[in-house]
Amino acid sequence: MKTQKDREQKFYTKPFASFTAKKQLGQNFLVDPNIKRKIIAGCELKKEDVVLEIGAGLGALTEEIAGQVKHVFAIETDWQLLETLRSRIRASNITLINADFLSYPLDSLSGKIKVIGNLPYYITTPIIEKVLQHSHIFNSLYITVQYELAMRMLAKPNTKEFGSFSCFIQYFADVQKIVKIKSTAFRPIPKVDSCFIKLVIHPKPAIKVSDEKLFFFVIHQAFQQRRKNILNALNALEDKVTLAEIFNKINLKGSLRAENLSLEDFASITNQLKALRRNRAGG
Numbered sequence: 001m002k003t004q005k006d007r008e009q010k011f012y013t014k015p016f017a018s019f020t021a022k023k024q025l026g027q028n029f030l031v032d033p034n035i036k037r038k039i040i041a042g043c044e045l046k047k048e049d050v051v052l053e054i055g056a057g058l059g060a061l062t063e064e065i066a067g068q069v070k071h072v073f074a075i076e077t078d079w080q081l082l083e084t085l086r087s088r089i090r091a092s093n094i095t096l097i098n099a100d101f102l103s104y105p106l107d108s109l110s111g112k113i114k115v116i117g118n119l120p121y122y123i124t125t126p127i128i129e130k131v132l133q134h135s136h137i138f139n140s141l142y143i144t145v146q147y148e149l150a151m152r153m154l155a156k157p158n159t160k161e162f163g164s165f166s167c168f169i170q171y172f173a174d175v176q177k178i179v180k181i182k183s184t185a186f187r188p189i190p191k192v193d194s195c196f197i198k199l200v201i202h203p204k205p206a207i208k209v210s211d212e213k214l215f216f217f218v219i220h221q222a223f224q225q226r227r228k229n230i231l232n233a234l235n236a237l238e239d240k241v242t243l244a245e246i247f248n249k250i251n252l253k254g255s256l257r258a259e260n261l262s263l264e265d266f267a268s269i270t271n272q273l274k275a276l277r278r279n280r281a282g283g
């Protein structure tokens, strides 16, 4: 007997007789034409754009994008899907690449490329991290992610969603919500709703930090113990007396919690710690 789940899995097999969605590859295909229209409009496509689509799938977005831009590089890890897509595509400005985006060498790409994709949920964070680490190639991302993750990326201080991932993203990019997407817009239907968001990568990070590694370590430590006040949460980095002196210098109350601090506050703490360490090292 076929279960409801089987029926959902087979939804897309109609036009492609032998294909079954692979759950382990995050294969949830966009089937809602209204959402597709909103995504395409939200991508702000221009004739001169070069686009990298991550996870092209069965091409729900690929040809539509290609019709409005100069070129599309479409990456898809599942060769079976990619071959299906190859047989359907008519546009000549699409390069199909059968690869795992996370291990794909990006050296062959240059210029200012727009990243677009309904991303596979199981690797959304590493995909975003890889794109942000290649800001010399990419200038913006137009991506669908899980709704709850989008809320963390958009979160501002003094909210419960604000955390180390919010800080990481907002240090590198300006984030905007474009449209919430109900789970029923995809087949098979995922367990959670999604959100289509836009990230514009800062040509240079928006705030000045003297040591990026230390900055992210401070943020990580602070949020790892988010219920503690910031003086106690950062105690692993320096003794409390030194920390209190630093907070005093930058006019920050030690009784605040990580979620009450802005990116600028974390940058000030980092810059003070870095200066202290330089002094100690005699440099």
Ligand code: SAM
Residues within 6 Å of the ligand: 025, 026, 027, 028, 029, 030, 031, 054, 055, 056, 057, 058, 059, 060, 061, 075, 076, 077, 078, 081, 099, 100, 101, 102, 117, 118, 119, 120, 121, 123
């Ligand atoms: N773009 C299509 C759509 O909107 O219908 C498919 C979106 S589906 C959520 C994500 C796609 O990413 C799947 O086709 C999946 O096979 C592909 N994918 C999964 N892991 C990948 C990886 N590491 N690199 C590239 N593509 C991947």
